[in-house]
Structures are given as C-alpha cells and as structure tokens.
Amino acid sequence: MENNSTSPQERLRVESAFKIFGGDPEPAFKLIQEGKKKDEIYKQTGLTIGVHDASFEVYAGEIFVIMGLSGSGKSTLVRLLNRLIEPTSGKITLEGQDITQLDTKGLVDIRRKYMSMVFQSFALMPHLTVLQNAAFGLEVMGVAEKKRNERAMDALKQVGLDHVARSYPKSLSGGMQQRVGLARGLSVDPDIMLMDEAFSALDPLIRTEMQDELLKLQEGSTRTVIFISHDLDEAMRIGDRIAIMESGRIVQIGAPEEIMRNPADEYVKAFFRGVDPTNVYKAGDIATKTQVTFPLHKAGLRAVRQRLNEFDREHAYVLRKDKQFVGVVSLAKIQATLEDETINSQDISPAFLEGIEPVHEEATLQEILPKLTSYECPVPIVNSENIYMGTISRHLFLKTLSREANIEETKTEETS
C-alpha cells in the first residue's frame, strides 16, 4: 500500500459491495440493473437487499460513522467487513488483500490480527471474569496466559476498570460492561475496531461519557474505528466522517459539517431536524474575513482611523506580520486617544479594547455565545498558532441559525 505523507493512509476499501438475502441473488441483480427499488424487488423475487452497491474507503486513525435508521443495512454492512455475513458480491480490500477471496484460515487470520468488534448487547462471556473477557481475543489467538493477562490488564486500565478485573460481568452496570467490551476490543490491538451500536443500549449520560472515552482513546492513535449508529448527535460528536445509509444504499459520505451544510437529499435532511446547529458548527466553519485588519508595524492611530472611515467600520483587527492576532481597536477609542495630546499618535496600544480574547477555531458556536453577547465587536477567531482566521458577528451567528431553521421549514412545508 502506498503511504503518501500528505494524504492519510488508507486502511480499508470497499468497492460496490452487495448483500442479497434469501437464495439465488441473480434475479435481484437483474432487477437492480433495471433500476427497481428494494421493495419492488422483494415483492417480485422474495429477495431482500441488505446492502446495495456500497463503496467507501476508511483511513488510519479516523472514526468513520455509518449512520442510518434501523433496517437501513448498516449492521449488515459492518458485518460484511469481517465477513460475519458473506458479501454477495463486491471487493473489500484490507492491507492490500481482498478479504472476500480468503479461505477460512485466511479469514480467521484477518479477524485475529487486524479487526475486533464491540457489540450493542456487550456480548460478554458470563462464565469468564472481567479480565478473562478482556483477554478473550488474545486467548482465541493463542497468546500464553501470562502475556494475555498483562495485555488485558493494560486494556482494562485504559478504560478505568482494572479494579474489577476479578469480578464477573453480571455484577457490573451496563456502562461498565461495555467498557469491558471496549477493553476486549482494544486488547488485541486491532487496526480496525468495528463498533456496532456500541453505546445505544446505554442511558444518555453514560453514553456521552463513553463517547468522550472513545475520543480520548483515539487521540494520537492510528487505530481506525468504524462506528455504527442510528443517533445523529452521536455521529456528529464522534465522527470524523459520516456515511448515511438508506435502505441498503450509502446516500452520502462526508465530514459532519459538510453533510449538514449540503445534505444530499430529503432523507439526509430529515436527520438534521431537531439537531442544534450551535453544537455542530465550529467557530472556524462560519468565521468570515470581512472585517478590517491592520498590520501592527504600520498601525498609527491616524492611519487606522482613515482606513476605518474608508470602509465605514467601527473596529479594526490588528495583526502581526505573520497574521498573528494582537488586538482590536475601535474608532471611538482611537478618537479618544487622539484627543489626549500626551500620547504618541504612532503608538496604537492605548486604543486597544480591553478584555477581548480570541476564540479558537475548534470551539463550538455554543461556546462563543457568551463572548458574542458581551463584546462590543465581532468575536475574533484564531487557530492553534494564534493566526487570525476571521470573525463572527452577531449578525453572522443569527444568519447561521436561521439557515438551519430554513431547512427545517422547507421540510415541514413539504410534509404538511
């Protein structure tokens, strides 16, 4: 596999995978070519299309969420990846190997070395202790007991459960049980961890906690997570990219904001009803560079005043040569400073507004809200190097909200 330093490393590639349930798939393929829908095909042939022409790639280190309503084929799709369900046709390439062509031995090898899975129902072994459960994948691999217990213990430490290693799963709460499931998935050190609605059976608080836990575990890791979910909030929270499935097809793949901004069809739009956009959009997503900026080394009070008058603006954003953010000056403050004749008009520092702190581009709109209401100027946005990325004004913020509201309105109009 090519390892290109600029683009992320590809882990898994799925090319037009199909799964057709219920006997000889040929008649269904014929009808698919005629462009028939899933329901029609079922009526005519009794064959159910589980997955319809799914193609996507997954990269090292990312969390790829496959989202869809129940019956959309997402659980089937994820099982095609480790062939718990045999794909009817298509190609699934892992580490340059087409796993659909593997014999039983090769498949067992792939499952042991490259993949692990976490289940909605936890699927812990009731006859084994927490430690033995966490070590289960290693036991199947044939790792010696001492070694596998060490690795399982490390995995339990990662999920904060080393203190209950000797208990049985039955005595643990749901959240703790799924941590054991997570530890079992982690202990084999997989390239790809498949998570099938892994947090769906947990109550909302624990669920958020587990999502944070997963994000923390993924930090700086090259492990790929393929996460199945029916919950948009969850997908938005943890997904680097999301694939949305509808009746067996993948209808859209993209980053969360991308899908939210340009939903491919009504089905995708429907998902976003009820989602609070202030939790989804990051500051950097909506910041604009429409404000007046001024380089610090040229900033004299009069020069800035002239520029502001020219553009009919109240505030100027002062930046260093390398575009690092320094501060904001306002027309009123410049005016006041100029009236004080003891001050050198080439020194702009007395004109800076006090208490203006830039916001990081990764902050959610929710987090900007307090600054947006208290600052007299639009909120400056910077990246991790303190480079100025633009500003967010109250007007822009409201516009963002209302655009999301428009999507909802058009949807309700159509349905009513």
Add this chain to the structure above:
Amino acid sequence: MIDIFKYTIPLDDWIAVAVEWLVGNFRPQFQAIKMPIEVMLNAIDDALLWLPEEIVLLAFLIIGWKTAGWKVGLFSIVSMAFIGFTGLWDETMTTLAMVISAVVVCVLIGVPLGILSSRSDRFEAVLRPVLDAMQTTPAFVYLVPVVMLFSIGTVAGVIATIIFSMPPIIRLTNLGIRQVHPELIEATYSFGATKRQVLWKVQIPLALATIMAGLNQTIMLSLSMVVIASLIGAGGLGVPVFEGLNSLKVGLAGIGGLGIVLMAMVLDRITQAMGTKEEQE
C-alpha cells in the same frame, strides 16, 4: 359390515425374524460390545465392595459436602449408613457400580451425539424419534432382545439401563448448546475463533449447567431401570425388590425400595448442586 382388520400386518413376525437374524449373524459383535462395559462394571463393583464401608461413607460425606454444602453431605452419609444398617450394603454397592457404569457410557455417547444434533438440524430431526422411542418404549419390551443379544446378567442389565437413560443427556446437551446466545457466538467468531474454539471456549462451558441437568435426569432414570434389570438377572438393590414381589415378602421389597429411593435422593442432590454451581459462576 366389512371387517377391515381381517387382514393383519404380521409385524410381530417381522420383528421376530429381524431380531433372530441379528442374533444369528451378529451375536459375537454384540458380545464384543459387552466386553468394555463388563470390565468397567466389575472394576467399579469390586472396588466399592473391597473398600471398607467407613471409607465409602466418608467419601459420600466429603463429596456431598464439597459439592452441595454440609447439609447434603450429612444427609448423604446418614442415608447411606441407614441402607447399610438394613443389611443391603453389598447390593447397594452393586447398584451404584451399575449406575456409574451406565452413566459413564451415557455421557461418552450422549454428549457427542448432543453436540452433533445441536450443529445439524437434519441430524436432530433424525435423532428425535429415536430418542422418543428409547424413552417411551416400556422397559420390559426391550429386555427380550437385550437378553437374546447379550444374554442375562448384570452386564445385560447395564446395557438395558444405558438405552433407557441416555435420551435426557443427549436432549439437554443439544438444548444447552442451542440456547447459548447467538450474539456470544458471533462475538467469538468476530475475534477469529475456529468452530472448535467456539465449541470448547463458549458453547460447552455455557451449556454445562443444562448438560448437568441432563446428567442428573440420566442418573435418575438409570436408578429406576436397574430395578427392572433385575428381571434379567442383574444384581443390586433390584434383587430384594424382585424377590419380595415373587414371594410376597413385603418387608424385603420395602427395604430394597427404600434403599433405591435414598440413593436416588443422595445422587440427585449432589448432581443438582453441581449444575447450579456451574450456573452461579
């Protein structure tokens, strides 16, 4: 009216011919089947009778205590001692040897058959009527062919017992394995387990409580059969019962019967505790 049953199927003759053909042509093979059972039975019987009674009683106390708690241990030693005091110690030991031999064979054959039928619906469908027949055919019916094929005696009695008491362990092994949650099987496969690993690491351990329940039933059935087996010359606690029946010695039949009941209760409590113990873990 026409008598539709004027012409009858000579099924009885056919069965007779079939069995006689088996006896005529395969008696040596059937006698060979007897061999290992006979060796095992005699070894166990000799050992139980050779051991001092105190040691055997102590063994019951310890086994009962370790598997099911001190109450069952105490109950076991008291019951067995009581049987001894009624003068039927040797018969009891022979019955115990018969039950142990029969159950060992039942487990050796029944558990693999149960595993097979849990893995193949077709095999299960074929096996089911056979098991029904084995369980419902009155015991006296197959005593006749058993005698013809294996002659009379304690070993023949054990063979009849094996046939009669094997179905539960097959059925419950099958059931236990099929009851293992499919999610667990799927999870096991997802970690790259082979079929054999799934069987030994997940299916058998999780089915164990159910298999033990089958073992318990098999033991109970074999205890009820060893009495009937005395009809074909098998030794043990059936003998005083049979004698009592023949000569209307109600006291003799009574103590024989009581011995069987007490032994059944002891073995039942112990094996049941084994099953639930597995479950608790």
